[in-house]
Amino acid sequence: MTGEHAALTTPPANGDYAANRPPARGYCEAPDRLEGFIRALESARGKRLLIVIKGHPDPDSIASAIAQRHLAKAYEIESTIVFFDPISHPENRALAKSLDADLRQYREDMDLGAFDYMSFVDTQTPHLPVRVARPPPILTFVDHHKIVGGFDAAFIDIREDAGATSSIYAEYLEHSQFGLRLGSSEDARLATALMHGIRADTDSLLLARPIDFRAGAYLRQFIDSDLLRVISKQSITVRTMEIIQRGLNNKVIRGTFLLAGVGFVREEDRDGIAQTSDFLLRHEGVETALVFGIVNGDVVDGSLRTNSATIDPDGWLKAVFGADSAGRHYGGGRRNKGGFRIPLGLFARCRDRDALWAIGKKTIEDLVFEKIGVEQDDKDAG
Known part of the structure; x- marks a missing residue:
């Protein structure tokens, strides 16, 4: 599914959410779940919602709770985020303060039973950690861990293929009609929180899955870069996440070989091509990945990664692209990796970027697929 699913919902009555809101560009993994989430919020319009963070709040749970509150607000739902264990890590305390998150630590004088509904984020179990005589019914339960036990809720979305719960909320935002808006400081803080949550829960993207990169590619246009630098230690840049997303979208697989073109890349972001090749090799079930x-605007840059016993990157790339x-x-x-750089020369002056990319892409694909075909024929003949 593509951008045509961006308008799955009826916009809420309050607020102009269309203003400054870019259209969805990425793939919506679960449109049925998005619709179920919206129906749950609509059923609670005008009610009071308790958003529960269990355990010590971390970047993913904090960001997910803020996103739940943001989405609920569109349906005139009054939300309160409550956590029960202290925010123990100094970085997480700084995160909550920097985001002006309005998180409330549980106190014994809080009447949790006075809320109309509860929502749980980033937790395996839907039970309050304190005793409440008549706990409110569960409106939504969103998480990325394997569920423990059964329970009733108006809406449940558990995705074990997501590296972070924040990625699921980013998908809700991108593919609904009350998503993030450009120029909004509140939305910038939310996007920044979600981005940090994704990075924190995926070990700086080392454990990221496709949905996490789709989320990052969406969020990058809204984030406050200065705030993100303050609250996170980054090993993969936001722009690299976008390049990885392009690689996922454009990949072509032939047998155990993957080829992906990622379009135009800035000089300062060129390392993202190699990082995309690394990612695709690890996650797409192939033996060799080549990304270019x-x-x-003036050189075709490519990166090859392989764990194949039959491909020597040095000889293979020299044979394909010549001199x-x-x-x-x-x-x-060398060994399991390699790269190539081919100057465009006079063609770099072409003003039609689409035409330039089409020519470059077709040429690289033809050369690579011809080489793969020759090698496959040789193997079959043997």
């Missing part, structure tokens, strides 16, 4: 793009008039090879490598 046009860097700085210039001076005999300098465009590509090369």
